[in-house]
Amino acid sequence: MGDIILDVRDVSKTYMQGKIPVTALHDVTFSVEKGEFVAIMGPSGSGKSTLMGIVGCLEKPTAGAVIIDGVEVTSVSDRQLPRIRREKLGFVFQHYNLLNSLTALGNVDLAMRFSHVSRRERLERAETLLKKLGLGDRLNHRPTELSGGEQQRVSIARAMANWPAIILADEPTGEVDSKTRDAIVETFKLLRSRGQTIIVVTHDPDVAKNCDRVLRIVDGTIMDE
Amino acid sequence: MFDIIIRSVTQRKVRSGLTISGIALGIFALVVMGGMSENFNQTFENSMSLTSDKIRVFAESGMFGGGLTDDKVPDVKRVPGVKDAYGILLTTFDEDQMGMSGKQIFALPPEKSRIALKPVKLKAGRFLEPGDTYQVLVGTSIAGEYDLQIGSKLEIHDKNFTTVGILEYTGSFFDSTAAIPLETAQDIYDLEHSLSTIFAIPEEGIDADILAKRIELSVDGTSTLSPSELREQASQSLLIFSVITISSALLAAIIGGLSVMNTMLMSVTERTREFGILRAMGAETKDILLITLGEAALLGIIGGLAGIGTGSAAVYLLNLWLSGKGIILFAITPRLLVVALLFATVIGMLSGLYPAYRATKMSPMEALRYG
Numbered sequence: 001m002g003d004i005i006l007d008v009r010d011v012s013k014t015y016m017q018g019k020i021p022v023t024a025l026h027d028v029t030f031s032v033e034k035g036e037f038v039a040i041m042g043p044s045g046s047g048k049s050t051l052m053g054i055v056g057c058l059e060k061p062t063a064g065a066v067i068i069d070g071v072e073v074t075s076v077s078d079r080q081l082p083r084i085r086r087e088k089l090g091f092v093f094q095h096y097n098l099l100n101s102l103t104a105l106g107n108v109d110l111a112m113r114f115s116h117v118s119r120r121e122r123l124e125r126a127e128t129l130l131k132k133l134g135l136g137d138r139l140n141h142r143p144t145e146l147s148g149g150e151q152q153r154v155s156i157a158r159a160m161a162n163w164p165a166i167i168l169a170d171e172p173t174g175e176v177d178s179k180t181r182d183a184i185v186e187t188f189k190l191l192r193s194r195g196q197t198i199i200v201v202t203h204d205p206d207v208a209k210n211c212d213r214v215l216r217i218v219d220g221t222i223m224d225e
Numbered sequence: 226m227f228d229i230i231i232r233s234v235t236q237r238k239v240r241s242g243l244t245i246s247g248i249a250l251g252i253f254a255l256v257v258m259g260g261m262s263e264n265f266n267q268t269f270e271n272s273m274s275l276t277s278d279k280i281r282v283f284a285e286s287g288m289f290g291g292g293l294t295d296d297k298v299p300d301v302k303r304v305p306g307v308k309d310a311y312g313i314l315l316t317t318f319d320e321d322q323m324g325m326s327g328k329q330i331f332a333l334p335p336e337k338s339r340i341a342l343k344p345v346k347l348k349a350g351r352f353l354e355p356g357d358t359y360q361v362l363v364g365t366s367i368a369g370e371y372d373l374q375i376g377s378k379l380e381i382h383d384k385n386f387t388t389v390g391i392l393e394y395t396g397s398f399f400d401s402t403a404a405i406p407l408e409t410a411q412d413i414y415d416l417e418h419s420l421s422t423i424f425a426i427p428e429e430g431i432d433a434d435i436l437a438k439r440i441e442l443s444v445d446g447t448s449t450l451s452p453s454e455l456r457e458q459a460s461q462s463l464l465i466f467s468v469i470t471i472s473s474a475l476l477a478a479i480i481g482g483l484s485v486m487n488t489m490l491m492s493v494t495e496r497t498r499e500f501g502i503l504r505a506m507g508a509e510t511k512d513i514l515l516i517t518l519g520e521a522a523l524l525g526i527i528g529g530l531a532g533i534g535t536g537s538a539a540v541y542l543l544n545l546w547l548s549g550k551g552i553i554l555f556a557i558t559p560r561l562l563v564v565a566l567l568f569a570t571v572i573g574m575l576s577g578l579y580p581a582y583r584a585t586k587m588s589p590m591e592a593l594r595y596g
């Protein structure tokens with residue numbers, strides 16, 4: 001048994017839709033070990049993105065606790081959250097969410113701007129990461145000049161930039177063809193082989209079958225493992 | 226962060242351009258109006274400092290009506306503490322324009338011209354001297370406008386005068402002054418023995434305000450204006466220019482400020498996702514503020530520079546054109562430029578405050594859900 005890097009305990013999330021409460025998550029409990037590659041699957045509207053947002057410290061749960069790398073992130077002050085996002089978490093989004101005005105290198109560099117990393121080191125790290133992900137010849141391309149798979153790999157490099165404890169990816173292969181999907185999955189497997197913890201939300205069984213474990217979520221509740 | 230700020234301005238060229246024009250227009254108005262005000266202030270200050278040592282003596286009933294006459298000069302001179310006194314006659318140079326150009330005839334006893342004009346120096350020629358009649362000493366504006374050299378003829382009240390001296394540039398009313406002998410003036414204007422003012426120069430170490438009162442009491446039918454009283458009176462009339470400048474500054478603030486606010490609100494709303502991404506990547510509130518306020522300030526600075534550039538150019542051309550008529554109407558001073566640029570920057574940032582605040586309130590969840 002490895003170390004627990006993520007512990008989610010009795011997490012519930014209720015949104016107010018006007019005056020009507022909408023329960024997106026209900027008593028969700030699970031944990032993830034360091035170096036695990038976990039898939040989260042479930043129908044549309046079942047609460048997957050909500051869960052990612054809470055684990056990613058983008059939102060607070062209505063009840064319950066989230067512990068990342070020994071820190072109970074659900075009880076730290078709002079002022080501390082940016083630092084936790086920088087140091088513990090890396091995000092990969094469905095639509096890549098790269099800034100079109102920046103090059104591949106610039107986008108990866110951006111993720112390190114908010115911590116105290118020197119410009120030289122930032123660029124060095126960004127270049128190393130992009131090369132490792134097979135984008136050595138695309139460093140100065142803008143997102144519009146890259147294929148979907150390449151853009152997603154840039155965004156994975158960006159998520160990796162601060163050596164986060166966990167990478168959270170919400171439907172990272174939702175928009176790409178099967179060949180690109182396989183390349184992205186290979187990239188995650190490469191990162192996992194280096195000890196990186198990855199949680200990926202997916203609808204695609206071909207992605208899930210590459211994972212160590214699949215969490216199924218229906219109507220805001222974890223069904224089975 | 227600076228590259229991100231610059232990019233967001235250059236990415237939306239048309240919109241940024243329009244916003245910048247809005248600020249530039251306001252700052253343009255500020256520079257032109259401020260330039261006018263600065264010119265009046267400068268002329269006033271220079272004139273004051275050149276004449277600050279003299280007490281003005283008028284006829285009690287006012288400058289014109291009661292009639293100040295030659296015989297009062299010895300009376301004034303006799304007052305203890307008065308070092309010297311002389312009478313002058315002031316009238317407009319360009320009678321057909323009713324004095325609109327501000328040029329004046331300054332008629333004085335020729336032997337007093339050196340003291341009266343002190344500390345102004347000569348650029349060429351000499352001061353007036355005893356025995357001069359149809360001789361004239363001119364300031365640079367008049368010399369420039371009529372292209373006068375030593376020996377040139379200048380027509381005053383249908384009489385020909387010979388230029389004997391040209392004064393140095395002073396930035397004061399002396400520049401648009403033509404000095405001629407007092408007796409000649411009294412003669413050609415049919416004002417025998419009449420004076421406009423008597424100037425009294427206090428002795429070393431004598432308080433001008435006290436001496437002014439003493440003159441008023443000892444010489445019948447006179448009233449006086451000490452240098453400090455004169456300054457007070459004149460600054461009242463300068464107030465109007467401050468009001469004009471402040472109004473144009475307000476106009477600048479409103480036009481420029483609203484356009485920056487509008488642009489920034491659009492820009493911030495459009496970039497909801499972008500700010501969400503930055504927050505998801507761990508951007509602090511201060512980083513978001515820096516980016517948005519920086520963009521607003523940059524718009525202000527560029528607009529300010531553009532306004533200063535076009536405003537200065539307009540003022541330069543206007544001055545060039547007006548100087549042909551012997552008028553200088555605008556002065557662009559360093560302090561005016563600094564104030565204009567600071568003002569533009571502050572307008573930009575103040576108008577950016579609310580949009581920036583909105584940007585910090587955007588939920589990072591946006592990036593995840595709609596990304």
Ligand SMILES: Nc1ncnc2c1ncn2[C@@H]1O[C@H](COP(=O)(O)OP(=O)(O)OP(=O)(O)O)[C@@H](O)[C@H]1O
Pocket residue numbers: 015016017022023024042043044045046047048049050051594
């Ligand atoms: N801000 C919100 N206000 C109200 N209801 C919300 C809000 N965000 C999400 N919900 C609701 O919470 C539920 C879970 O949403 P969530 O986005 O987590 O689902 P999902 O599993 O990610 O779906 P998908 O597969 O379509 O992305 C949905 O019913 C959704 O309508």
Ligand SMILES: [Mg+2]
Pocket residue numbers: 048049050170
């Ligand atoms: Mg979702």
